Amino acid sequence: MSPIADRYRKHADAFEAKVAGTPPDAWERPSPCEGWTARDVVRHIVDMHAVMVRPLGQQLSPAPSVDEDPLSAFKSARGDVERLLNDDEVAATEITSPAGSMTVENHVDRVVSDDMVLHGWDLARATNQDDTMDQDDVDRIWAGTSALPPQLLDQMRTPGAFGPGVVVFGPEVKVPGDAPLQARLLGMIGRDPHWTPPS
Structure with a gap:
């Protein structure tokens, strides 16, 4: 496992634990992100996972929506990104991003992996978990x-x-x-x- 894949998995595990730890009645609570609820924080993270696969001409696999089941939506999205990182050839593919040309794994590392750390704080604060x-x-x-x-x-x-x-x-x-x-x-x-x- 590459250091990037390992870091992504650690961040995804931590974020998933916060999603799983959110009480059912807490999803519509406001978050530190102005205008976003706790559910919207997870929606953003799932949407950013879609951004990670899009340069390869892919979409996220069919899954429940964040409105239906935030935990299942996130688990499915992380599975799609982990498949990219676990394929050495795909992970090393050069793609074009708003920040310039970079490999798929660097795109994941610089965008969604750290996003889960920062938005994990948002979700924890919104739902009274360890932040x-x-x-x-x-x-x-x-x-x-x-x-x-x-x-x-x-x-x-x-x-x-x-x-x-x-x-x-x-x-x-x-x-x-x-x-x-x-x-x-x-x-x-x-x-x-x-x-x-x-x-």
Whole structure:
């Protein structure tokens, strides 16, 4: 198993556990992503899995919708992406993405794999689960994100810059410099680390 496939599987396992841990009456609760419910967070992750297979001329396998069964929808979508990563030839295929040319496995790693870490926090916060991110992931994502040129960060905060309806990061939330790194990372990507569901 490649390091990328291994990292994807770890992130998918963690996200799946949060989906499975969501109480049936919690799916319509608001999330830290403005305008999104807990169900919408899972919908976004499933949709991003569809984006991973699309450059290969593929679609996600038939499965229950996120409205019908969020857990089954996610399990099916991750299975499709894992099949790509488990095929060495497919994983090494060069595709064109909004961020430029890259291999299928790098596309998965740079987009949906880390997306599950960040949106896992959203889902956990919305549904009162443990929202602690893996420290290695926090360190790695912080290092990569904080090193981005300011103009690229501005572009990532611009709705639609990477496609219709796509918002990569929200406006930065100011967090004290001595706050834990997870809180600073969340602030950088546009989350209030102290957000709680409205009562």
